[in-house]
Amino acid sequence: MKFDFCLAWNWEYDADFVAILREALHSRGLSMLEITPETLANTLEALKREEVDFSFFLDRASEADEAFLPLVQWAEMRGARCINPHERSLHAMNKASMHLEFITAGIHTPYTIILPPYHEAPSLPPFLDLSPLGDKFTIKPAHGGGGEGVITEATSLESIQACRQEFPADFYLLQAQVVPAIRGERPAWFRVLFCRGRVYPCWWDTRTHIYTPVTRREERSFRLSPLRETTQRIAQVCGLGMFSTEIALTEEDLFVAVDYVNDQIDLRLKSKADDGVPDEIVRDIAHRLAELASS
DSSP states (O other), rough: OOOOOOOOEEOOOGGHHHHHHHHHHHHTOEEEEEEEETHHHHHHHHHHTSEEEEEEEESTTTOOGGHHHHHHHHHHHHHHEEOOOHHHHHHOOOHHHHHHHHHHHTTTTOOEEEEETTTTOSSSOOOHHHHHHSSSEEEEEEEETTTOEEEEEOHHHHHHHHTTTTTTOOOEEEOOOOOOOTTTTOOOOOEEEEETEEEEEEETTTTTTOOOEEEHHHHOOOOOOOTHHHHHHHHHHOOOOEEEEEEEETTTEEEEEEEEEEEOHHHHHTOOOSSSSSSHHHHHHHHHHHHHHHH
């Protein structure tokens, strides 16, 4: 049997998004194959025996569970359309590479120093100048998400060395902290979601992680249209069909990409979790994916 859409998922909090996506697909007469950790082994066997096939693939599992990688490889070998091709996802997760590519593409980024992996160069460069980073700066590994391994208020060489040893095979970024301007009595810090050409800009509170959609009126009044332009340019750089990014507007009127590319978007509903994504955005993304699968 050939399915129109295949979704691999393994996070319990994706259940609401999956239900919305299932409904969006079924409303267009499209079939959906769901693969979870419980069904993975049997599905892989069915794929090998050519009892099952699919045309469109969304992977929301392999980053956290390598057991799903054979499924990802099968999808690529069979030419299934992937919203985020695996090789591009791996490349986009490398913050060091993205930083350099963003600069080349004219996307503003924080002042950054990139350090080689600790395993390759245990000692710091002898003339490392931290002064452009300011009194406090951020240290983050080139890979990983969810704040893992990130220090947001570092001040010394000792803290840099301690961080580098946490993930000794990874590059590290030392970044100046970005201070957002105030627009409409709130910090101009945004988390922007992207799905195949559509841009969903949201105000984002860095303390509570609460999303608030940017209204068209706010976009005009505060001249926030560069959020869309910057996000579209990021999509061209990373080559992904669905991701999120963080952008801050500074007092110098610069839109600065702060957190470059997040492949696995957290799609919990705001109606179920305070720090979830607004329901209307999740629904629109689901319908956008269904439209793509039907085209």
